[in-house]
Amino acid sequence: MEFKDNIPIYLQIEQYLYRQIALGKMKAGEKIPSVRKLALELTVNVNTVQRALQQMNDQGILYTKRGEGNFVTEDIELLAKTKQTLIDNQLDEFVQNMAKLGVERDSLVTVLEKYLKESEE
Amino acid sequence: MEFKDNIPIYLQIEQYLYRQIALGKMKAGEKIPSVRKLALELTVNVNTVQRALQQMNDQGILYTKRGEGNFVTEDIELLAKTKQTLIDNQLDEFVQNMAKLGVERDSLVTVLEKYLKESEE
DNA sequence: TTAGCTGTATTACATATCTATTACACTCAT
DNA sequence: ATGAGTGTAATAGATATGTAATACAGCTAA
Known part of the structure; x- marks a missing residue:
């Protein structure tokens, strides 16, 4: 690795x-x-x-x-909760980091959509 | 800090x-x-x-x-390019990390929208 | 019981990071 | 020319991280 x-x-x-x-x-x-x-x-x-x-x-x-x-x-519940926490943490971090670069909350979805469209191949 | x-x-x-x-x-x-x-x-x-x-x-x-x-x-161009690179890097990382958690490309926008809605206050 | 697999602990060493301190070199305004 | 502000460099020490090697302790199957 x-x-x-x-x-x-x-x-x-x-x-x-x-x-x-x-x-x-x-x-x-x-x-x-x-x-x-x-x-x-x-x-x-x-x-x-x-x-x-x-x-x-x-x-x-x-x-x-x-x-x-x-x-x-x-503990299946713990596993499920853990997975969800991992995902939420990524979302948190993403939103925060983008904010620190001046990308507002409101434009996030648009920016992401554009990015995904442009990086299709 | x-x-x-x-x-x-x-x-x-x-x-x-x-x-x-x-x-x-x-x-x-x-x-x-x-x-x-x-x-x-x-x-x-x-x-x-x-x-x-x-x-x-x-x-x-x-x-x-x-x-x-x-x-x-x-060099204004360099500054603009740098800012864009910073943003693209965040997007890259976000998409990759979510993929590594099993969240597919196609569902990213939906997941993000839901997250943003739920964390409004 | 023993052989071979597990996890665990300890020691010694190397490297990266960070601090603290001191010194040096350059520029500008006075 | 001098002083106060710049960046730069070098040293020594502390701590965290990672490797390597060795030893110990527990489990299981033969």
Whole structure:
């Protein structure tokens, strides 16, 4: 996996895993790959993977069975809410960033439509 | 100014200055505050400001008169193009991030409209 | 019980970022 | 010429991030 510079890798891994869940590629109760496999896949150190997982553990998205592995929570509501939060965060950020560039709320839809039309291919 | 953790401050300052330009608060040919003033304003070290300015210098947005200060380029076209690029980058990122969360291109406008309506107040 | 898989912890090292401090170089108004 | 304002450079120290290597601890299947 290619990581952006200037953003900690462990955060990018966390984001990656969150997206896997949002996309339904990791489902409730499922075991996720071991820290060592993930470290290999992502060409990153075990400790860095570990750090990402710890945070998701704290947030209840994953739970750990020591000696067995990490598993996606079985709390379906939490998963759904998490996905929605991820989407809402993107929307928040988008609206805020555009405002900081002088693009008003009212023109956002128009701007987006134009952009989508022009980048069709 | 409040800075996000996890993103280098000098990048956030650079972004801040770009936005000032996009908003027209810093106009072509104008002198910008001295590195020491900016450092005070932003409660940050002079070196950190310096680092942000160097990059903008390299990109031609600013030019330096040693002993006098830093000035916004007089190249109006470049300024306009820069603003447009900033906006396009936000759109790019938004579309890509939403895709990574499973929100398709076709539904983006609808999702945005709904979001804007619901967050009115 | 043992082998091989899990997660976890610790240590040491390298690099990037940021601060603080000091010094230097240039320009302009006086 | 001098002083006050500019940008620039260099050093030292603190903290965060990431790697590498090693060791430990728990689970499961053979």
